[in-house]
Amino acid sequence: MMRTYAGHSTAEASNELYRGNLAKGQTGLSVAFDLPTQTGYDPDDELARGEVGKVGVPISHLGDMATLMDGIPLGEMNTSMTINATAAWLLALYIVAAENQNPPTPQESLQGTTQNDIIKEFLARGTYAFPPAPSMRLIADMIAYTVEHVPKWNPINICSYHLQEAGATPVQEIAYAMSNAIAVLDAARERVQAAHAGDETAAQELMGQVFGRISFFVNAGVRFVEEHAKLRAMGILWEELGRERYGVIDPKHLRFRYGVQVNSLGLTEAQPENNIQRIVLETLAVTLGRDARARAVQLPAWNEALGLPRPWDQQWSLRIQQVMAYETDLLEYPDIFEGSHVMDGLVAELLEGARAEMAVVAEHGGAVEAVPYMKGALVDSHRQRIHRIESGEQTVVGQNRFTETAQSPLTADAEGGILVVDPAVEAEQIDAVRQWRSERDQAAVERALSDLARVANEEGSRENLMIPTIAAARAGATTGEWARTLREVFGSYRAPTGVGEASGHEVPDGDLVELRKEVSRLQEQLGRRPKILVGKPGLDGHSNGAEQIAVRARDSGMDVVYEGIRLTPAQIAASALQEGVHVIGLSILSGSHRELIPAVVQALREAGVQAPVVVGGIIPDQDVAPLKRAGVASVYTPKDFDLTRIMRDIVELVGDSNGASAPNGNGSSPNGSAPEA
């Protein structure tokens, strides 16, 4: 199956995009939701500011879902939704939208996948909404519901994809994904056994079906031979797990099924045209050998490290797949690695490593309990990867080697070769959701939400949360209301950051040693150790970059306040003031920097914090000047891969800004940030 991950701006615009893609020969839908929808906020929530319609489509209620799927026959469609914390809600909207279509599609015939993997959100992607235990309960309820009522739906897609993006080695990717699956299956087994208490055979049969419905979403990096071995190893482990832990016998249920998006982490902003050959090679990793071939492939666009891809960029990615499928002989042979000693050896090596790492996770009490451990291990792996690239040990063509280039015609247009979402979209969506709320039967919505709260409140309840969730969707509740109701019962949650667990540079290189001296010198001048606040404004949860900056700042000798993700401008300003930091580093990848960064700078200055602000992330060239005009001291993009160099800039900036504020030369202003008495 061929898809491209798509959706932006509004339900209407995305619907048009989907219809266009289907006409071009795409055979399924892959829906990208915007961050407020993914984290359970309505467009008019303070946290949604700058994020509405950016990385995907905003779906706030049943009306939006109906518009999104308008004219697309859902009974014939296979729809993949990248949705996790709020998956139960979006599936409910999809079910109700399908039954409202003309002709109506019953839920029994709906086909598709909800990503619904919360552990990797805690580890890598950051769009969680509730604490781990209730999140696992929601997932188990969805599995129990869909197995019975939406039998062709894949209720969960265990994602190792994001683990690799967060720096996982192949062994970590296999081990953490399998451990994650065990946590989900154990929770589902409890549900199954409770439902069929006393009927061992029926419980066993249902468990087989549950196991058979679990699919994976994996990553494929550019080291495509090893990556292919990784997928073979996962298939072997999966079958073993099914037989031994869950007593599954039907070979159909035991098949390792996976979809794939190839690696984005390795895509570069420098000479972005090279990303095309990276994508092609990565696709080979998941298609070469038939025994471990992906069922669905989606490819990133060549310009992902630059900003949001346009329809033409996505078409290019679709054409890659079509050339591979229809022009080459790739799909004509049985498994071409059968009997290969080299491949078997690689697989055995990965299996051994993965089993050992799975044992470590089990010792921690399973994947849920081991989130802090796994997070720390990932931050550490990522740190090592960056170090290899900085030192030149690992070659990235166009970035740290062969960097000379002619001007690229691909990025020569005014917007720099990317899609820019109209800032008016947010205001329109805010009006639209308010309009929706004013036109619905308010009493019915309140009844539905209070019933949802009642079921959520009963711990160990036999009632499935999907039932009141579907009722709330039908009544016209909004995404924000559904999530708020559950947050009030379950509490909110902040995931571990992993930065505290990451080890430092084993052997600091010369540059870092020099920098530490510089930091010590600055400390004497300032009177206290240079202190930096690192945080992510907005809803974007891709914290890898911010974490690496935090760890490197620590390794440079600075005191680092790592604030984590999902911060409002007011929170950043309050923290900067209270902590008395000398500099503020903000990271942002969702494209909302145009709105959010100036808002943060303004909030800081209003709070009386004068410390300089630096920004890192996916920032198109043409946005740099406006950010600087808004008061940002410097902007870093994926091109700036040398973190020590960034740190040196920051240390110099702190020195300059404090020198300037201490003309008497005692250099001792304690108030890089706080207002004077």
Place this chain on the structure above:
Amino acid sequence: MSGDGAALGARLRGHDLSAAPAALNLLESATAADREQSAALLREISPQALGGEAPGHIIGITGPPGAGKSTLLSALLHAWRQQQQTVAMLAVDPSSRRSGGALLGDRARIEFDAADRGVLIRSTAAGERLGGLAWPTRAAAHALAAAFDVVVIETVGVGQAETEIVDVADTVAVVVQPGSGDALQFLKSGIMEIPDVLVVTKADLGQLAIHTRRDLSAALRSLGSRSTPVLAVSSLAPPQGIEELIAALAEHRAGIDLAERRLRARRASALVDYTREYGERGLRTLGGRHAAEALLAEQEPGLDVPALVSTLERSGETEDEA
């Protein structure tokens, strides 16, 4: 261009919470000019200037990593704010011995309302100290106690180095999690002699938490301490035991001789500051630690720490001349 220490001190004395960040920037600074201003600040809030001890309740909260301190602090913070109490939290994190830098992680784990002016959270690195407090923490806690109702000092408990928290806090709570074997380790390390209140977190774990609570009570009894309360709390929604913990902390504070405890804290603090500046050799010029303690004990009880340090310095100079 240092902050005007005296003015900041006067604002703290008047419960102007917005003076706190600048006051902390000053108290943490090691330059000579800032040390002078810090002394001026502390003079403004000395018992002499206040006409009594600073009214805030200084609470030390310590325990091993992973015991659930941050979640507990979030729940406590919320409950105190419900009671209209203003709260300052000083979180002390260990520094990397290699780079000297530190990741101050707690802020990301404590939930707070950015618009709430009645809360201040400040992270500090312990610096070269192996555990326990950062050097400015004592002065910071005392300064904040003049303005805030509650001042919490949170440290990562690693063993005996933690005992110095006793020197600065009015009340010390030790936090342990169920089933971690911490109780026995604490017994061995002697840390069981510290707490005024013992807290077992994760009460939602049920039996395990009950067992741990029982073990701790038994351990306390074997040490001859029958009065230390042991409380079980669950910080997860819905929180349990938080109100009781707040009541136990307040009850402890009501039962102590505050003036005596604070005086002891100031004198201990003066000795630490003096030794940090002049080392063991400086102590010898005073005739040794005991002589220094005796000298401090003779001083006016209402003096602030910098004034006490000056007394030691003057005495050291006279000894040198003699």
